Amino acid sequence: MFKNQAKELLPIIEAFANNKEVEFRAIIGGEIFDWVSIGRNPSWEYDPSQYRIRPDEDPFKELKDAFKDGKTIQVHYGFSRWVDDNNPNFGDNNQYRIKPEEEDPFKELKEAFKDGKTIEFLCDKHWVEIERKYGASWQYGIANYRIKPEPKLVPFTFEDNKLFRDRWIKKKGKQSLKRIMTTFYNSVIIFDLDQYSEMETLQITYEKLLLNYEFEDKTPCGKYINE
Secondary structure (H helix, E strand, O other): OOHHHHHHHHHHHHHHHOOOOEEEEEEEOOEEEEEEEOOOOOOOOOOHHHEEEOOOOOOOHHHHHHHHOOOOEEEEEOOOEEEEEOOOOOOOOOOEEEOOOOOOOOHHHHHHHHOOOOEEEEEOOEEEEOOOOOOOOOOOOHHHEEEOOOOEEEEOOHHHHHHHOOOEEEEOOOOOEEEEEEEOOOEEEEEEHHHHHHOOEEEEEHHHHHHHEEEOOOOEOEEEEOO
């Protein structure tokens, strides 16, 4: 080794003596290999350009930490293939990644169940509530489970007339009461209590009854159904 080479190599040797990580890069037949740790007993017999103090910013630090924590590392091969690497060397010439965790198809349902929502299971073409004390097994296809839908508010139909015939209603945001007097297939006739002497009447559809009116106790002029 020449004096000028020793001078170039001296800072690296001092770093090694101070327990800093030193790396070596082999050059064989013109082919340059990746940087690797020099180990505990280097010979220092090669050109100074083949040694370096490991950079503080290790591009593979996150991957190495993940590998130490037991996560699987994958290396990228041709044709967009990621392959598990049980002994990654984290060379600059390769692409690496932490193996993605498989997405749990029941994740949303499990979180909803944990939050207290009711989960239903499809059994003989009927949705059946899963009892909370037993929990769900999640062993069947995702299509066999669902979060129980909230009841939907829809207009009355003529068949529901016993639920609202002769009941007092009022326009939303108003105080004056009206009474549902007559029901037809697709509409009702109401009259205004203040105008009773003149028999002021109004015919409206069940849809408008739900949209514009409410019962005296402020409950909606419609019904809830489970879909």
